[in-house]
Amino acid sequence: MPVNNLITTTNQLSSTLDVQQITPDYFLTHYSEFIPRVIAKGNPSSDTMRHYCNQIDFFVRWCITHERHPLALNEYQILMYREFLLNRQYKPDSIQVMLAAVRAFYAAAKKIELIQVNPAADVEAPSIGHNVDALLHFYTPQQMNEIVHVFDKDKDTFTRTRNRLILYLMGVEGLRNIEVHRACVEDINWEANAIMIRGKGTKGRMEPIYPCEETFELIEEYLKAIPTDHAVKKDGVLTPLILSSSNRNFMGRISRNGIRSIMNKALTACDLKHPGYSCHVFRHSCGTNLYKETKDLRLVQDTLRHRDPKVTARYAHVADRLDKRHTSKLVPHE
Template identity: 60%
Template sequence: MCDYVNHINEDNDFIRYRDILIIYLMGVEGFRNVEVHRLCDEDINWEYRSINVRGKGHGGMVYPCDATFTVLERYLAARPRPTKDGTLTPTIISDHRHNFGRVSRNGIRDIMNRILRGCDLKHHGYSCHILRHSCGTNLYSETKDIRLVQEQLRHSDPKMTARYAHVHERMTNRHTEKLAPKID
C-alpha cells in the first residue's frame, strides 16, 4: 500500500497537516468526504478524545486513535484563524484565495486526487472514497469483527459492511491456487 503521507510535498505546515489529517480521517477513521467537509471545531471533545460526526443522516460519535489526534493537534496549531461558518468553526479549511473558510467537498476531492496521483493510484473510478474502503477492509482484517467495522464506518445496514468480510475472504483464500499446474 502506498504511504500517502510521504506523497505530500508541501513546506507549508498548515497545508501539509491539513492534507495529512484528511488522509487520517478517511483512511484510518473511515470518514466520508461529506463528514470531513462538515467537521467543526465544536464537534471535537478533547476531554474524551472523541469527534461527533455530522454524517449523511446518521452520524455519530467516533473515538479516533491517538495518531489521528496527534495529527489533528498539529494541524490546529498550524492552521490560520478560520472564517466562521455561521456560529460554527470549520475544522478543515481551504487555502484557496486565502479566505480560510470551510473547504468544499470538491476541494477535498482535489486534494485527495493529487495525493492519489502522487502514489500512482489515481485511476478511472478511484476517488478519495477508496480510503474509506481501505479503512473497512483493513479494520476487518485486523479484528475479524464485522460489528466493529459497521460502527466505525457508521453503516446503518449490516449488509453494506459485510462486503469487507467478503473482500478479506477473497484476498486470504486464493481458491484458484488448487487449479494451477505445478511447475518444476
C-alpha cells in the first residue's frame, strides 16, 4: 500500500462517501483513509502512517488466519492477539507499538460508529519499566572497534563509509535508529559543526548535537562517496542523509529495517550478535562508555538528550554494577 495514497483529506472523503454508507468491509479495505484523524493529533507524517499501516496489516492477517472479522472481535480476543505476540517473543516495547496501532484502528471505526466499544482500549503491553539490567547490554570501545573494522572489507566506498557513519551516529553520538533514518543533509550546520536531530516524536522535535571531529570527517567522506551517476531521491524539499543501496530504493532514504539489517550483519560477522539485542544497544553503549570514561552524568544527559536526569542516572547504576562485578573477579576466594 503506497504511502502517498494513504492520507485522504477530509474534504475528499466527504465528497465521495457519506459516513452512513461505510460498511465494515469497506472500512477494512480502506482503513488508511480514516486513521489519520485519530493519531498524531490528526496530522501524522508519512513515516508514522507507514508504521501504523504495517502493524494494522499484520493484525488483520492474524484475524483472517483465525477466520475472524477484525471489527467483530471482543477484548478477550485482543488479549489472545497479545498472547500470540508474546509467544512470538516480541519485546514489550514492540508489543506496545503494535497494540497502539490496533487501538487506532478501532478508534477510527468507533468514530464512524461501526462499533460501539473499542475492544483494545484497555489492553496494554507487558510492563516495560526502566530495567537497569537491560542497560548492561552494551558494547565496549574495543568491541565497537571490531564492528567498525567489519566495514573495512567492503570495497565499495559509498556503502563502506555509509555503514561506518551509521555506527558512529548511534554508537558514538548516541542517536536512535529513527533519528538516523530521519536525518537530512540540510540538518547539518557546517560552520557551527552541529547537526539538528529530528527526534523520535511524531513531529520529530529538532535538537542540536555537536558531533566529534571524527564523526564530522566521516560525514564529509561519505557525502563525497555518494555515486553521481544516479540522482538522490528527495524527500519533499529535503535530501536524505543516509541513503539506501538496495535495488528497490536506490539513492532513496534508507528504511529503519535497512539500518537494522546493516548492523545485524556486522554484528554477526564479528560474533557479537546476541538474541534480544537491537540497534538501541549502540545508544546504550554510547551512554555507558561515556560515563565510564568521564563520570559526568550531565555530559551523558546532554549527549543522549534525556529530558529527565533520572533516566540518565541509570547509567551510573550500571557502572557501579559493572565495577562490583570486576572487583569481585579480582578478589581471591578463600
